[in-house]
Amino acid sequence: MSEELTEAGGKTRLYVPGDLGAGMAVALDEGQAHYLLHVLRAKSGNLVSLFNGRDGEWLAEIAQVHKRGVTGVCRKQTQKQAEVPDIWLVFAPVKKTPADYLVQKAAELGASLLQPVFTRRTIVTRINQERMLANAIEAAEQSGRLSVPQVREGVSFDKLLAAWPKERRLYFCDEGGDAKPLADTLRGTTGPAAILTGPEGGFDPAERAALRALPFVTPATLGPRILRADTAALAALTIWQSVAGDWN
Amino acid sequence: MSEELTEAGGKTRLYVPGDLGAGMAVALDEGQAHYLLHVLRAKSGNLVSLFNGRDGEWLAEIAQVHKRGVTGVCRKQTQKQAEVPDIWLVFAPVKKTPADYLVQKAAELGASLLQPVFTRRTIVTRINQERMLANAIEAAEQSGRLSVPQVREGVSFDKLLAAWPKERRLYFCDEGGDAKPLADTLRGTTGPAAILTGPEGGFDPAERAALRALPFVTPATLGPRILRADTAALAALTIWQSVAGDWN
Numbered sequence: 001m002s003e004e005l006t007e008a009g010g011k012t013r014l015y016v017p018g019d020l021g022a023g024m025a026v027a028l029d030e031g032q033a034h035y036l037l038h039v040l041r042a043k044s045g046n047l048v049s050l051f052n053g054r055d056g057e058w059l060a061e062i063a064q065v066h067k068r069g070v071t072g073v074c075r076k077q078t079q080k081q082a083e084v085p086d087i088w089l090v091f092a093p094v095k096k097t098p099a100d101y102l103v104q105k106a107a108e109l110g111a112s113l114l115q116p117v118f119t120r121r122t123i124v125t126r127i128n129q130e131r132m133l134a135n136a137i138e139a140a141e142q143s144g145r146l147s148v149p150q151v152r153e154g155v156s157f158d159k160l161l162a163a164w165p166k167e168r169r170l171y172f173c174d175e176g177g178d179a180k181p182l183a184d185t186l187r188g189t190t191g192p193a194a195i196l197t198g199p200e201g202g203f204d205p206a207e208r209a210a211l212r213a214l215p216f217v218t219p220a221t222l223g224p225r226i227l228r229a230d231t232a233a234l235a236a237l238t239i240w241q242s243v244a245g246d247w248n
Numbered sequence: 249m250s251e252e253l254t255e256a257g258g259k260t261r262l263y264v265p266g267d268l269g270a271g272m273a274v275a276l277d278e279g280q281a282h283y284l285l286h287v288l289r290a291k292s293g294n295l296v297s298l299f300n301g302r303d304g305e306w307l308a309e310i311a312q313v314h315k316r317g318v319t320g321v322c323r324k325q326t327q328k329q330a331e332v333p334d335i336w337l338v339f340a341p342v343k344k345t346p347a348d349y350l351v352q353k354a355a356e357l358g359a360s361l362l363q364p365v366f367t368r369r370t371i372v373t374r375i376n377q378e379r380m381l382a383n384a385i386e387a388a389e390q391s392g393r394l395s396v397p398q399v400r401e402g403v404s405f406d407k408l409l410a411a412w413p414k415e416r417r418l419y420f421c422d423e424g425g426d427a428k429p430l431a432d433t434l435r436g437t438t439g440p441a442a443i444l445t446g447p448e449g450g451f452d453p454a455e456r457a458a459l460r461a462l463p464f465v466t467p468a469t470l471g472p473r474i475l476r477a478d479t480a481a482l483a484a485l486t487i488w489q490s491v492a493g494d495w496n
Contacts, residue, residue, distance in 0.1 A: 084473075097345075101349060104476075105476075105479050105482075108473060108474075108475050108476060108479050109473075109475075109479065109483065110471070110473055142474065142476070143473040143474050143475065144472075144473050144474045145473060181490065181495050181496050182490070182495075183490045183491070183495070183496065184496070221495075222495065223358070223489055223490075223493075223494060223495035224392075224494055224495075225332075225356060225357075225358055225391040225392050225393060226356075226390065226391050226392045227356050227357075227391065228352075228353075228356060228390070231353050231356050231357065231482075234353075234479075234482060234483075234486075235357065235482075235486040238482075238483040238486040238487060239486060239487070239490050241471055242429065242430070242431045242471075242487050242490070243431070245471075246471060246472055247429050247430075247431070247469075247470065247471035247472075248429050248431065248432070
């Protein structure tokens with residue numbers, strides 16, 4: 001068997017949008033070809049792992065290497081398709097570097113969907129959806145996931161709640177008031193869920209009141225210290241996975 | 249009463265090394281003076297919160313503003329001293345940007361002490377302790393903590409274990425094998441604890457075996473996906489606070 005490409009931290013895994021199956025040839029994109037040939041110095045016959053979010057993970061042999069690109073041929077399925085738990089992260093977008101970090105970490109921590117929401121105190125007015133997706137793909141590749149989190153367009157707070165799918169419980173990280181610790185609110189729960197975290201300045205009082213009045217919303221706290229917006233999102237996802245997700 | 253300085257996300261809090269007490273004058277350092285005068289445009293009579301890790305939190309009035317610096321006079325104690333839970337984070341250092349991030353987040357998440365450890369697969373060979381402390385102070389100021397995490401010098405893996413205080417349980421985040429989920433190992437525990445996370449390439453087999461043979465070590469897993477080194481550290485601290493710390 002040919003040599004599998006390995007890097008510090010693990011084997012090389014690449015996300016591809018096309019179908020995967022025994023003997024199928026898959027064209028890799030320009031960035032992936034560059035990475036394989038010029039960073040990892042891959043050659044024909046080397047093996048790389050591919051996944052597409054539908055067909056599991058495949059060991060593919062690098063079959064053609066030329067100026068135009070690289071083609072991989074699927075040789076063996078190494079994992080059947082499996083989904084991450086059904087947990088969305090709904091978050092007020094933060095500025096550039098923390099935003100990259102937040103998306104990467106959320107993908108590693110197993111979020112199934114990322115939904116930016118513009119609240120009254122959100123300072124960031126635009127999000128770069130393409131960059132978010134690129135960060136999510138990279139993190140999915142490195143984390144061993146078999147799917148990439150879906151990255152939604154930004155939406156206003158009011159539209160988010162108006163269009164909310166009522167069967168999905170929304171855990172709202174509330175800094176003030178009488179909310180219970182998140183782990184306590186989650187214990188014993190099942191079914192689709194979402195975490196909602198606010199911007200640096202928090203939710204405004206009208207937003208907090210609106211959230212608390214909705215039947216599908218559960219307020220929850222994340223301890224006695226003030227967490228930055230991105231820290232709160234990652235801490236809440238961690239607790240969800242640990243109590244109601246697949247870390248148990 | 250004079251105006252309290254507020255920023256997006258909360259009031260202004262500054263860490264000072266000197267003593268705090270009713271009527272005491274405290275000289276702020278050059279960086280703090282610059283921040284107050286030129287970023288927040290503070291004036292004499294404005295109020296700022298100070299803490300030193302010993303005397304609680306004090307509202308101080310900016311009393312002297314001149315070229316040489318700024319002095320604050322303690323007017324009122326707003327919080328009595330309180331400690332974060334006794335949880336250490338022992339981590340293989342990572343490269344620059346993730347290292348900054350890790351230290352900030354660990355301080356927000358309430359770590360009491362940060363101990364870098366050089367393992368066999370740790371790529372980073374030097375740590376900037378001064379930079380780590382500066383990041384820890386900034387995060388402590390923003391998070392509402394009344395103390396700054398202690399930042400230790402880096403130590404080798406062997407020395408760490410040889411000098412380990414045996415009454416402190418060490419939770420070792422182990423990627424492979426039969427370890428239980430971290431939340432399960434923590435349930436019902438009390439007393440001093442520490443989280444140990446490895447470098448990007450993980451612990452080597454000899455290190456894992458050495459850890460598992462020690463009576464003060466408990467191996468634990470953080471779910472089925474591969475987490476980056478910094479993500480693992482923050483997820484483990486979050487779970488500890490949620491199960492055994494002060495988030496409950």
